[in-house]
Amino acid sequence: xxxxxxxxxxxxxxxxxxxxxxxxxxxxxxxxxxxxxxxxxxxxxxxxxxxxxxxxxxxxxxxxxxxxxxxxxxxxxxxxxxxxxxxxxxxxxxxxxxxxxxxxxxxxxxxxxxxxxxxxxxxxxxxxxxxxxxxxxxxxxxxxxxxxxxxxxxxxxxxxxxxxxxxxxxxxxxxxxxxxxxxxxxxxxxxxxxxxxxxxxxxxxxxxxxxxxxxxxxxxxxxxxxxxxxxxxxxxxxxxxxxxxxxxxxxxxxxxxxxxxxxxxxxxxxxxxxxxxxxxxxxxxxxxxxxxxxxxxxxxxxxxxxxxxxx
Amino acid sequence: xxxxxxxxxxxxxxxxxxxxxxxxxxxxxxxxxxxxxxxxxxxxxxxxxxxxxxxxxxxxxxxxxxxxxxxxxxxxxxxxxxxxxxxxxxxxxxxxxxxxxxxxxxxxxxxxxxxxxxxxxxxxxxxxxxxxxxxxxxxxxxxxxxxxxxxxxxxxxxxxxxxxxxxxxxxxxxxxxxxxxxxxxxxxxxxxxxxxxxxxxxxxxxxxxxxxxxxxxxxxxxxxxxxxxxxxxxxxxxxxxxxxxxxxxxxxxxxxxxxxxx
Ligand SMILES: Nc1ncnc2c1ncn2[C@@H]1O[C@H](COP(=O)(O)OP(=O)(O)OP(=O)(O)O)[C@@H](O)[C@H]1O
Ligand SMILES: [Mg+2]
Numbered sequence: 001x002x003x004x005x006x007x008x009x010x011x012x013x014x015x016x017x018x019x020x021x022x023x024x025x026x027x028x029x030x031x032x033x034x035x036x037x038x039x040x041x042x043x044x045x046x047x048x049x050x051x052x053x054x055x056x057x058x059x060x061x062x063x064x065x066x067x068x069x070x071x072x073x074x075x076x077x078x079x080x081x082x083x084x085x086x087x088x089x090x091x092x093x094x095x096x097x098x099x100x101x102x103x104x105x106x107x108x109x110x111x112x113x114x115x116x117x118x119x120x121x122x123x124x125x126x127x128x129x130x131x132x133x134x135x136x137x138x139x140x141x142x143x144x145x146x147x148x149x150x151x152x153x154x155x156x157x158x159x160x161x162x163x164x165x166x167x168x169x170x171x172x173x174x175x176x177x178x179x180x181x182x183x184x185x186x187x188x189x190x191x192x193x194x195x196x197x198x199x200x201x202x203x204x205x206x207x208x209x210x211x212x213x214x215x216x217x218x219x220x221x222x223x224x225x226x227x228x229x230x231x232x233x234x235x236x237x238x239x240x241x242x243x244x245x246x247x248x249x250x251x252x253x254x255x256x257x258x259x260x261x262x263x264x265x266x267x268x269x270x271x272x273x274x275x276x277x278x279x280x281x282x283x284x285x286x287x288x289x290x291x292x293x294x295x296x297x298x299x300x301x302x303x304x305x306x307x308x309x310x311x
Numbered sequence: 312x313x314x315x316x317x318x319x320x321x322x323x324x325x326x327x328x329x330x331x332x333x334x335x336x337x338x339x340x341x342x343x344x345x346x347x348x349x350x351x352x353x354x355x356x357x358x359x360x361x362x363x364x365x366x367x368x369x370x371x372x373x374x375x376x377x378x379x380x381x382x383x384x385x386x387x388x389x390x391x392x393x394x395x396x397x398x399x400x401x402x403x404x405x406x407x408x409x410x411x412x413x414x415x416x417x418x419x420x421x422x423x424x425x426x427x428x429x430x431x432x433x434x435x436x437x438x439x440x441x442x443x444x445x446x447x448x449x450x451x452x453x454x455x456x457x458x459x460x461x462x463x464x465x466x467x468x469x470x471x472x473x474x475x476x477x478x479x480x481x482x483x484x485x486x487x488x489x490x491x492x493x494x495x496x497x498x499x500x501x502x503x504x505x506x507x508x509x510x511x512x513x514x515x516x517x518x519x520x521x522x523x524x525x526x527x528x529x530x531x532x533x534x535x536x537x538x539x540x541x542x543x544x545x546x547x548x549x550x551x552x553x554x555x556x557x558x559x560x561x562x563x564x565x566x567x568x569x570x571x572x573x
Contacts (some may be wrong), residue, residue: 013568048568053399055565076405086394092327104320105404105411107313162553 002030003029003064003157004050007220010058011045019045021212022059027190029064029156032183033121034199034220037193037209038292038302043192045212050190051081056066059285063157077106078267080155082146083151084162095126097143098134120148121193123178125171141165147178158182160191165196176202196295208301213303224297230266235279235287237261240281246275267296313451314410321414327419328388343426346377350430354438363439372439372496374430375457379490379516386483389469390476391479399570402561409554412466420458427454431457440527449526453519454541461490461513463549470556474569483567495520515549518542544569 004027011020019042027033035043048054049061052072060067066074090098099117108116121127122163129137134145143166150158164212165170172195179202182189193199199206207217216223228254238246238261246263247254251271256264267275272289279287333342350373357369359374361503389412401408431450442450468486472478488504493511500508500517511517521538524530564570 004373011568047398051399051403053402053565053570054568073405074402076403079403081400081403083399085396090324090327090395090397092331093324097323100402101320101324102400104316105401105406107405109316 001029001065002026003031004048004062006032006046006059006061006189008047008059009049009056009061011042011049011054012057019212020056023209023213024059025168025207025214025217027188029188030183030186031204032179032189032191032202034203034206035190035209036194036196036199036206036298039172041209042212043209044161046209047081047083047159047192050075051079051159065225069282076154077153080150080153080158081165082150082158082160083145084146084165086166087143087179088140089134089137089142089149090144093134094131095137095148096130097119097133098145099148102149103152107129108152116152116154120151122183123151124148125174127213140158140168140171146169147175157188158190162188162192162194164193164195171200196293196298200294208298210302216297221293224292224294230268230292231272232266232277232290232292233272233279233287234264234290235262235284237286238263238279238284239282242278242284245246245278294303312411313406318414318417319405321411321531322417323390324568325418325509328391329422335423338422339510342422343429344393346380347430347434348425350374350377350434351437354434354506366438367435367440367527368499368524369497370435370440370514371431371522371527372491375427375454375516375520375523376419376487376491376496377430378423378427378458379425379456379461382420382458383465383468383487384419384505385462385465386469386472386486387479388416388419389473390479393473393476396571398564402565402570404453407554407558408561409466409550409557412553412557414451416462416466416469418456423454423458427458446526450523453523453526453539453542455515456539456546457519459518460542460546460549462562463546463553464514466553467549467556470560472555473560474564490514490516493517493573509529513545513548515542515545556558 007022007024007026009023012018020207023042023046035046037043045054049056050063050068051067052075062068062079064300068075090101093101096117099120100113103113104118112223115248121130124147126141126144126148129141134142138145143163144260150160165176167175181187191203204221205217206223208215208223243263246252246265251267252275253266254263255266256262267274276289350370353373354366355372358366392415401411428451431454436442465483468482473481493503493507494514494516495511499513503511518538518541522535522542525534526539
């Protein structure tokens with residue numbers, strides 16, 4: 001079953017700015033789906049439309065089969081949203097009071113509410129600070145609170161817009177475990193991030209966006225495969241003669257051969273096997289064979305844009 | 312039931328705001344003191360120009376007015392929701408926004424009711440009003456109703472100026488200044504021109520003051536109950552209008568993409 005879908009989704013702003021342009025994708029139930037793309041690509045706009053906070057100007061989108069415009073009330077009950085940043089919390093309330101508030105808005109009360117809030121504080125590592133005022137929280141702690149708030153209604157679909165922005169590396173890593181738990185619960189997660197390693201680690205599939213449209217979509221490795229069908233070999237402790245021999249072969253692309261006994265190569269097909277044999281026969285043991293990373297694919301697909309934001 | 316719970320939790324946010332602004336000491340010596348001084352000042356001026364009946368009108372009106380002033384703070388404090396960046400999250404939640412906004416500023420009518428009651432029971436006797444124990448419940452109920460009615464009216468104004476945040480103080484001050492002459496705080500409704508009287512009749516405060524003067528004058532029950540009923544009805548009307556205005560606001564902001572209102 002499809003959890004989230006968009007078809008020809010378009011959003012134009014007054015003044016002519018076009019944030020989404022015939023954006024089409026589908027996320028099956030239970031999938032963790034990443035949205036990647038440069039600043040201004042339209043990721044947040046898509047998240048806002050799916051969470052019923054913004055209306056599309058064209059096309060359609062639905063969550064669990066319910067249209068986000070016609071059936072917004074239904075969609076709101078099945079979606080949890082987390083928008084990143086410092087805002088969106090009541091600074092004068094404690095973390096627990098903040099969650100109590102949102103839990104009540106989602107129809108919880110009494111014991112069910114108290115237990116749910118306690119579980120979420122535990123899950124996001126905030127139990128020790130639960131009764132402190134939130135305006136004294138660091139950015140990353142507010143971000144954890146946002147995450148807990150997004151989960152308060154136990155929603156089957158979660159929309160997370162840059163959920164790890166501002167988190168320290170340990171927290172960001174714990175976040176990966178949390179997403180894995182959410183997937184194990186059977187939830188569908190749509191996640192925007194600028195961290196390709198994070199996307200690679202937690203996402204079943206990713207959509208690369210640019211100028212409000214889909215540039216590529218698929219598993220992180222298949223998207224990475226789009227930019228090159230080459231195998232990647234990196235080795236160190238390679239004798240100089242072997243390096244010279246590799247450099248001399250026309251069907252081998254040497255990415256980095258300047259580091260003395262280190263080489264990084266791109267090959268394909270039968271050549272890959274020949275090169276591996278050559279290296280192993282020369283006694284090289286520190287050897288990694290892999291595909292290009294998602295990060296590299298991202299950079300290559302978007303390179304021409306340079307530092308410019310999308311529009 | 313669900314909406315009551317939402318109001319309750321939103322009121323918890325409201326009282327957390329109040330605790331951050333006031334302590335018992337600053338409320339008693341700052342806010343309450345200032346309001347009582349204002350009641351005494353206006354009433355005392357009035358004794359110089361009018362008779363005993365006018366003095367009673369002024370002291371009752373100004374005492375109740377303190378709760379109105381404070382209830383109208385809802386116009387400004389609803390805008391705090393904008394600054395905390397919670398509006399998009401409220402819209403994404405499966406609850407009508409009006410319940411949240413109704414609870415969200417309840418500290419004002421509660422504090423306002425307390426201020427007015429201190430003024431009525433503490434100051435009005437200095438200006439010739441005498442209270443009997445049997446009148447107390449009616450007075451408390453009427454003051455609460457005045458605060459609630461003005462609060463609901465203020466909630467509508469809040470919805471209207473939420474986008475135009477810079478107008479919030481102008482609007483609540485203008486509302487307050489217009490209510491003074493229109494609602495019978497200063498002069499009897501009979502001296503007002505027809506249209507002004509009609510506007511006054513739409514405001515709960517007008518009817519509460521009529522009822523309160525009836526209580527003070529030991530008038531027959533109908534002279535108190537009829538205006539009380541009118542106050543209740545107009546209060547419900549303003550609440551419905553506010554609810555509608557919040558829905559329109561949200562619909563428009565979803566269309567234009569201005570829900571963040573940063
Ligand atoms: N309310 C708005 N009014 C006008 N233009 C807007 C509005 N919201 C977004 N845009 C424009 O739409 C485009 C897409 O913005 P969006 O926030 O969706 O990008 P994003 O992919 O989330 O970027 P980032 O990575 O920086 O978060 C941008 O050009 C932005 O300026
Ligand atoms: Mg964004």
